[in-house]
Amino acid sequence: MTETQAIHSFFLEGPAGRLEAILNQGAAEPGYAALVCHPHPMFGGTMHNKVVFHAMKALNHFGFPVLRFNFRGVGLSAGSHNEGKGERDDILAALDWLTHKFQVPLVFGGFSFGAAVGMRVACPYQRVKAIISLGTPIRADERGYTYRFLSECAKPKLFCSGDHDQFAQAQALADLVDEAADPKKLVLIRDADHFFAGHLAEMRQAIEMWVESTLQI
Secondary structure, eight states: OOOOOOEEEEEEEETTEEEEEEEEOOOSSOSOEEEEEOSOGGGTOOTTOHHHHHHHHHHHTTTOOEEEEOOTTSTTOOSOOOTTHHHHHHHHHHHHHHHHHHOSOEEEEEETHHHHHHHHHHTTOTTEEEEEEESOOOOOSTTOOOOGGGGGOOSOEEEEEETTOTTSOHHHHHHHHHHSOSSEEEEEETTOOTTOTTOHHHHHHHHHHHHHHHTTO
């Protein structure tokens, strides 16, 4: 299990135009390929986010090729922000690209907005076999993210957040995970905030341990 150094920058075709993307190459014959989605575009989220980068490193550690991309309207990606609806279509395009490129099972990962929006796409996507939700955001108001669909999502799911996450109290996240279908695992990183500041290594370790046990690598 070694990280692969080759990086390929390119554009993939999305429903609103081209999407700026980076592929960290994997093993010659990878068992899985992975996608990691970035946090909210309206609050500075990009594919270069530190949490997204460290999640990519964790997955690339197993020889998985890992795709990151900028949602529509971010960086050099075409289009404009679409309140999560269009972004789901962007994710679908990225998963389709990975499926066509590698023809292996997929692992989905997302941070914050990327997790909330992406899990809606990853759960029904047949090729996705495991789901990682980092900093799962929860809001109590009428604009809040809803996760009722997780009660029917029987794919293995890792929820990893800081126990001081300012966008999801630990008990609220525990309640969400309780309502999700098995199999599932909740990991709370002690003293970490939403961005895992000072705790990125612990987050990465949690991902690696879960992937190794869940995918039996």
